[in-house]
Every structure is written in structure tokens, then in C-alpha cells.
Amino acid sequence: MEVTQDLSFVHLISHASVLVQLVMGLLLVVSLMSWWYIFLKMFAIRSEVRLTEEFEDAFWHNQNLNELYKYANSSSLRHQGALERIFAAGFTEFVKLKKQHGVDASAVMEGTRRAMRATYQREMDRLESHLAFLASVGSVSPYVGLFGTVWGIMNAFRGLANVGQATLAHVAPGIAEALVATAMGLFAAIPAVVAYNRYAYDINRLSTRFDSFTEEFSNVLQRQP
Amino acid sequence: MSATVYYEPYKLPAGILALAVHSMFFALLYFGFNWNRQASSPATMSVELWSSLPEEVVATPVNPKVEEVVPPPQEKIVEPDIVMPDKNKVASKPVETKPEKKKPVPRPVEGVKHKPDTQKIAEQNLNARIADQQAASIQAERIRQDEQAAANGRVVDEYKTKIHDKIKRNVSTIPDVANDARAEFLVTLLPGGAVLKAELKKSSGNAAYDDAVERAILKSDPLPLPPDVQLFNRFRELDLVFKPAE
Structure with a gap:
């Protein structure tokens, strides 16, 4: 018959059943990780966009490929963008193939394209890493939270059955503590979904830029004597 | 080009920011709500209504008077001696008074001790008074219970009439x-x-x-x-x- 008067937040969590606590702990870890990846990807994509713009600028203003290659390789790994790496891989392959006599022009271009393609794919893989995690957090964590809530409410009603004179005050604490799980699930899911959509769009745009650069650079190389 | 170990410069700031977001979330949950409920409905509160003051008020002034009478014959150390057995007696049966009455009897034979007599009388006085008080307070308690039962009965009757009237109107x-x-x-x-x-x-x-x-x-x-x-x-x-x- 004892009706708890204290509904403080800490009290709610510490008095929840073990399974609800487990669910809340899991959601907390998932939410921390997803936010970490959100910020990590935010910084990474932002710097990638900046570096891509810088290198495109340099590429179109500087027609000397050797100087450009030096420029691309001189920057430390930290300041080397994906586009610079694609360019460097293509140019290295092109120079190597050119040095070998008896390789016809189309074969040289084929090899150069393949080298660029490989680097491009590796870069895309790097950019897209962790996005799958954000996507699954966005779709699964509301359900996990809901599971915790349903379990908590089940317990609350079972407790209600043991009490003769039922009032709302008997169920309310149980439901409130169960709903904390849903709140945490949504807190993890909403930013994850927003971030996933945003980053997928950003990465898509970057990939289009890399693609067009590869084509344009192939043309430039083809014109080389 | 072999596999490159990419430099990830943002791990630490991203981690710090993630922690900051979570602490903000929990701070919001903690301070954003008024988690403490207001005082519960008055239905759970029960109040006893007393028509007169309890007897205890009368009982307290009696004790010090007796204690004041006792000290003169003996040293102050005796005080607790007297008070303590009294309390026992109050708590238990009056049978214990008999052995104590017997004790003083040989004393006058041994020596000329006038003091124990006054002490004994005082003690008896005290016992009698305490017994009276107890009886009185028990009676008062009984009266109070009766009164409360009567009051409850009145309330019950009053509400039964109210219920009857309300239905009657409909x-x-x-x-x-x-x-x-x-x-x-x-x-x-x-x-x-x-x-x-x-x-x-x-x-x-x-x-x-x-x-x-x-x-x-x-x-x-x-x-x-x-x-x-x-x-x-x-x-x-x-x-x-x-x-x-x-």
C-alpha cells in the first residue's frame, strides 16, 4: 500500500526493474556512440569538403601537373584530401605506364583509370564508415526503448493487481520509470536518423564531385604528349 | 597504392562533444521537470480531535513535588534509587510494593532511623498518586475512545442521510x-x-x-x-x- 512520494529522476532509474535498467544502460551506450560518430563524421565530412574545394581550385588554376603532384604530396597526411589522393594515384600510375615503352595510349588510360577508381573506392569506404551504425541506431533504438517501456508497464500493472484499492498513484511511478526508457531510445534515434540522412546526402555529393574530377583528369592526361 | 592508415584528428573533440550533449540531456531531464509531486491528497491524513486536554498535564507537576520531599533525609545519590523503582512499579504489578514495605520493618529495630519512614511514606504517597493518575488517564482514554466512536457514528449517520437524500432527489x-x-x-x-x-x-x-x-x-x-x-x-x-x- 506504500505509495512512493519521491518521483525524482534518480529514484525512477534506480527503482526500475533489472531488465529496464539493462535496456536503459544499453541505450545510453548506443546513444553515446552514435553521438560520438555524429560529431566525428561531421568534422570529417566538413574538412573533406573544404579540402576538395581547395584542391579543385588548385587543379584548375595550375595547369602544370608535375607541380600539382608535388603540391598534392607535399601536404602532410593530415591535410591531404581524398581528391588529392585520387589525383596522386592516377598521376603516379600514368607516369609509370608512360615510362614503359610499347604500351599504347588506350592501355595507359585504362590503367590510370583503374588506379583512380581503386583509390576512389577506398576513399568512399572511409567516408561512409560508421554511417551504417547511425542508420541501425536510428531504426532499432526506438524499439529497444519501447521494449523497456512495455516491460516496465507490465511490471507496474502486475504490482497493481496485488493492491486491493487501486489508484492511479500505484501505477504512475512504474509507468513513469518505464517511459524513461522510451525517452532515451528516442533521444538516441532522432539525431542518428537526421545525421544519417544529412551525411548520406553530403557523401553522395562528394562522390559525384570525385567522379567528375576523375573524368576531367582523364581528359587532361589524354591530352598530355 | 597500399592501404593507408588514415589520420582521424577529431576523435577526442567528438567524444567530448558527445559527452557534453548527453550531460545536457540529463540536466534537462533532471532540472526541466518538477519531479517532486505536490503533497498528496488529504484523504490519507487522519486527525484526532480531543475535546479536553490529556491528563498528562496534571501528572507532571506531581512528580517534582514528591522528589523534593524525598531528598532532605539522604544524599542526592538516593534520588535515582527512589525514582527508578517507582517507574518499575508503575509499569508492573503492585505486588512489588509488598517486599519493599517489609524491608523498612527491621530498620527501626536496628537503629533510630526516622528518615526511612518519611521516605517510605513519601514513596507510598507517590505510588498512590501514580496509581490514581494511571486510573484516571485510562479512564480518560476510554472516554476519549468512546467519544471518538460516537463522533464516528455521528459522521456515519450524517453521511448515510446525505446519501439517502441525494438519491431521493433523483x-x-x-x-x-x-x-x-x-x-x-x-x-x-x-x-x-x-x-x-x-x-x-x-x-x-x-x-x-x-x-x-x-x-x-x-x-x-x-x-x-x-x-x-x-x-x-x-x-x-x-x-x-x-x-x-x-
Whole structure:
């Protein structure tokens, strides 16, 4: 018959059943990780966009490929963008193939394209890493939270059955503590979904830029004597 | 180009930001709500009403007087000696007084001790008074209980009348009902005054009147109940009698 008067937040969590606590702990870890990846990807994509713009600028203003290659390789790994790496891989392959006599022009271009393609794919893989995690957090964590809530409410009603004179005050604490799980699930899911959509769009745009650069650079190389 | 170890410069700031977001979230949860509920409904509070002050007020001034009488014959160390057994006696049966009465008897034979006598008298005085007080307070307690029971009975009666009146107001007039008609209903209530069921125990002989009363009972939901929850047991099942003549 004892009706708890204290509904403080800490009290709610510490008095929840073990399974609800487990669910809340899991959601907390998932939410921390997803936010970490959100910020990590935010910084990474932002710097990638900046570096891509810088290198495109340099590429179109500087027609000397050797100087450009030096420029691309001189920057430390930290300041080397994906586009610079694609360019460097293509140019290295092109120079190597050119040095070998008896390789016809189309074969040289084929090899150069393949080298660029490989680097491009590796870069895309790097950019897209962790996005799958954000996507699954966005779709699964509301359900996990809901599971915790349903379990908590089940317990609350079972407790209600043991009490003769039922009032709302008997169920309310149980439901409130169960709903904390849903709140945490949504807190993890909403930013994850927003971030996933945003980053997928950003990465898509970057990939289009890399693609067009590869084509344009192939043309430039083809014109080389 | 071999596999490159990419430099990830943002791990630490991203981690710090993630922690910051979470602490903000929990701070919002913690401070954003008023987690403490307001004081609960007055239904759970029970108050005792006393018509007169308890006897204890009279009892306290008596003790110091006796203690003041006792100290002169002996040193102050004796004080607790006297007080302590008294308390025991108060708590237990009066049989213990006999052995103590016997003890002083040999004393006068041994020597000329006048002092123990006064002490004994004082002790007896004290015992008698304490016994009186106890009897008085027990009686007062009994009176108070009786009074409370009576008060409860009054409250119960008052609310039974209220319930009856409320239902009565809702009974629609039925034509051609004999004046001596008498419908008896057994009404089962829920805490809060909701009507669980109204059962016809004894028909008035006029089905229309029975129906009217039953409708009135259901219409009167919720019925008035005394604020003291402990009295609800006396309202759980109510025998109500309705007469059209009233």
C-alpha cells in the first residue's frame, strides 16, 4: 500500500526493474556512440569538403601537373584530401605506364583509370564508415526503448493487481520509470536518423564531385604528349 | 597504392562533444521537470480531535513535588534509587510494593532511623498518586475512545442521510404508488463513492417505483462519503430503504 512520494529522476532509474535498467544502460551506450560518430563524421565530412574545394581550385588554376603532384604530396597526411589522393594515384600510375615503352595510349588510360577508381573506392569506404551504425541506431533504438517501456508497464500493472484499492498513484511511478526508457531510445534515434540522412546526402555529393574530377583528369592526361 | 592508415584528428573533440550533449540531456531531464509531486491528497491524513486536554498535564507537576520531599533525609545519590523503582512499579504489578514495605520493618529495630519512614511514606504517597493518575488517564482514554466512536457514528449517520437524500432527489415521481410502499436496496460502493452495483433486496410491490429508485441510485453516482478513509468500511455495503411518502 506504500505509495512512493519521491518521483525524482534518480529514484525512477534506480527503482526500475533489472531488465529496464539493462535496456536503459544499453541505450545510453548506443546513444553515446552514435553521438560520438555524429560529431566525428561531421568534422570529417566538413574538412573533406573544404579540402576538395581547395584542391579543385588548385587543379584548375595550375595547369602544370608535375607541380600539382608535388603540391598534392607535399601536404602532410593530415591535410591531404581524398581528391588529392585520387589525383596522386592516377598521376603516379600514368607516369609509370608512360615510362614503359610499347604500351599504347588506350592501355595507359585504362590503367590510370583503374588506379583512380581503386583509390576512389577506398576513399568512399572511409567516408561512409560508421554511417551504417547511425542508420541501425536510428531504426532499432526506438524499439529497444519501447521494449523497456512495455516491460516496465507490465511490471507496474502486475504490482497493481496485488493492491486491493487501486489508484492511479500505484501505477504512475512504474509507468513513469518505464517511459524513461522510451525517452532515451528516442533521444538516441532522432539525431542518428537526421545525421544519417544529412551525411548520406553530403557523401553522395562528394562522390559525384570525385567522379567528375576523375573524368576531367582523364581528359587532361589524354591530352598530355 | 597500399592501404593507408588514415589520420582521424577529431576523435577526442567528438567524444567530448558527445559527452557534453548527453550531460545536457540529463540536466534537462533532471532540472526541466518538477519531479517532486505536490503533497498528496488529504484523504490519507487522519486527525484526532480531543475535546479536553490529556491528563498528562496534571501528572507532571506531581512528580517534582514528591522528589523534593524525598531528598532532605539522604544524599542526592538516593534520588535515582527512589525514582527508578517507582517507574518499575508503575509499569508492573503492585505486588512489588509488598517486599519493599517489609524491608523498612527491621530498620527501626536496628537503629533510630526516622528518615526511612518519611521516605517510605513519601514513596507510598507517590505510588498512590501514580496509581490514581494511571486510573484516571485510562479512564480518560476510554472516554476519549468512546467519544471518538460516537463522533464516528455521528459522521456515519450524517453521511448515510446525505446519501439517502441525494438519491431521493433523483427519484422521479411515479404515479399510483401506494404510500406504504417500501423498496429496499443493497448498494455496493467503491472507494471514492462510485456505485458498484445496486441490488433490489425487497421490492415495493410496484416495479415502476423499484426501477425509478434503481435509476436514481445509479444517477447519484458518485455518492458523498466522509473524508476519513477509515470509515469507508462502513459504507462499502449500504442497506437503503426508500418510501415514496417521505
